Amino acid sequence: MSDFRNPSQLVRIEAEALLALAARLDGPMAADFDRAVARIFDCGQSRGRVVVTGMGKSGIIAQKVAATLSSTGSPALFMHPAEALHGDLGMIAEGDVVIALSASGETEEILRLLATLQRMGNALISFVCETKSTLAQASDVALDCSVPAEACGLGLAPTASTTAMLALGDALAIAVSLRRGFRVEDFAALHPGGKLGKRLATVRQLMHTGDAVPRVKIETPMTDVIYEMSRKKLGMTTVEQAGKLAGIISDGDLRRLLERDGPEGLRKTAGEVMNPSPQTISAGEMAVRALHTMEEKKITSLIVVDSEKHIEGVLHLHDLWGTELM
Numbered sequence: 001m002s003d004f005r006n007p008s009q010l011v012r013i014e015a016e017a018l019l020a021l022a023a024r025l026d027g028p029m030a031a032d033f034d035r036a037v038a039r040i041f042d043c044g045q046s047r048g049r050v051v052v053t054g055m056g057k058s059g060i061i062a063q064k065v066a067a068t069l070s071s072t073g074s075p076a077l078f079m080h081p082a083e084a085l086h087g088d089l090g091m092i093a094e095g096d097v098v099i100a101l102s103a104s105g106e107t108e109e110i111l112r113l114l115a116t117l118q119r120m121g122n123a124l125i126s127f128v129c130e131t132k133s134t135l136a137q138a139s140d141v142a143l144d145c146s147v148p149a150e151a152c153g154l155g156l157a158p159t160a161s162t163t164a165m166l167a168l169g170d171a172l173a174i175a176v177s178l179r180r181g182f183r184v185e186d187f188a189a190l191h192p193g194g195k196l197g198k199r200l201a202t203v204r205q206l207m208h209t210g211d212a213v214p215r216v217k218i219e220t221p222m223t224d225v226i227y228e229m230s231r232k233k234l235g236m237t238t239v240e241q242a243g244k245l246a247g248i249i250s251d252g253d254l255r256r257l258l259e260r261d262g263p264e265g266l267r268k269t270a271g272e273v274m275n276p277s278p279q280t281i282s283a284g285e286m287a288v289r290a291l292h293t294m295e296e297k298k299i300t301s302l303i304v305v306d307s308e309k310h311i312e313g314v315l316h317l318h319d320l321w322g323t324e325l326m
Contacts, residue, residue, distance in 0.1 A: 010151040010159075017147035017160035018167055025171070029144055036141045037175045039123045040074055043097040044180065050076035051092050051122075053084065054101035055109055057158040058127075058165065062101045065169030072177035081109035089116055097123045099169075103145070103161045105133020114138050127165045143168060203290050204283035206320065207304050207313035214238060215311065218246050218271035222257070225249055225270050234316050236301050239274045244309040247274030250301070280305045283312055291320045 025033055040050055050069050054062035062078055069076035079091050081100075092098065098117055100110050105128040117124055118138075126139040129146040136142035145168060151159035214228050214237035229237045229251070239247040249270060257265040257273055265273075281290055281302045290302055294317050304313040 013149055013151040014160045014163045016149075017164045020148060021145065021164045021167060024144055032141050032143060033172070033175070036125045036143060036172060037179060039097050039125060039141065040069075040172070040176045041179050043095065043123070044074055044176070046095055048093070048095035048097060050074055050097050050099060051079050052076060052099045052101070052169075053079045053081045053110065053113070055081055055107050057162050058101040058103060058107075061162050061165045061169065062099070064166060065099065065101070065173070068170055068173040069176070072173050073180050073182040074173065074176050081107070081113060085109060085112055089113070092117075092120065092122060094120060094122075097125065099125045099127070100135060100139070101127045101165055102133075102135050103129040103158055103165075105130040105135035107135070110135060127168055129161050201287045202283065203281055203285045203287055203302075203304055203315050204313075206287055207283065207315045208234065208319075209313040213311065213314050215240055216249075216270045217241070218269065218274075220270045222254075222266045222268050222270065222273060225273070226254065226266075229254070234301060234314060236314075237270075238278075238303055238311050238314065239270045240311065241271075245278070245280070245303060245305055245311050246271070247276040248278035248301075248303060249274050250299075278303050280309075281315065282306070287315075287320055290315055291317075294320070 043050065050066070052062040052066040052069070053059070059078075059080065066076040066078040077091060079088055084091070100113075102110050105126065111134055114124075114135075123141075124139045125141045125143065126135050127143050127145050128136045129144070130136065131142055131144050131146070145161060145164040147160040147164055150157065150161060212232065214232035214234055216225050216228050216237050216239055218239055218241040220228075220239075225237060229235070229249070236248055236250040238245060239249060247270075253273060253275060257268070261268075279293065279297055279299055279302050281293065281304055283304050283306075293302065294300065300317040302315045303311060304315060306312055
């Protein structure tokens, strides 16, 4: 039986292709990669886009590269090269950067686009396995995706080469996002849906606001404090003084008060019972950070305040459990 029928051998061939690519990025291709990053970064600074194109299997990888660029802060789109020859070239505007994927560097549909791209003055970056190909020679930056061997036993089906293209596209997108200073908050803004969106939700999106926030004044009798805590069902209440946060009273504080003072404790005011140093958070913080704070401090609520300590809301541990942050 041929080694090419061994699944582990197939994976090793693709892994060796990635290791060879990594070695080039650390060595002879480093300067070219940096130039490609600079081209895409400068394009974004001037509000241009990245247009990624490729035929067949390379076209499928091109779609993934465009999606990864877009999700990491570099506006990008996929253009089918055959459709481009019949009108879709209108997708490309002056100042856009084009990334063309072709293992051979001789894909007819892509080569027929070169004259138009040169006339429009678009920067061209190519992913090729043949650095002396027509596409590579016509490119402003040609990135070498050559592989020692394809995983296909016949050496025909694009396998290791498309894996290398995919990894190179990911590396390019992440390098540009790092140069751009792309933050987790920026990533969250582009991923509002699904489990990922829930993990990247902000405190503002999940906190209790308005009348759902338990509030008492510093002079409120403890009997009324208990009523407010029971009515709002968050196991705590905020304590205000002059419109700002003064402290917090939790179920635990109430239990310790009654254990210590018995019924006499109910004659006290909120200001006499409250914890004057509650844990707070800003509304713009990521929900996952709020969860980490609660776990570290072993608490169930965080009070959301602005820069002047005005109460904006309350975030409860149960709100976070329901968002699949783990």
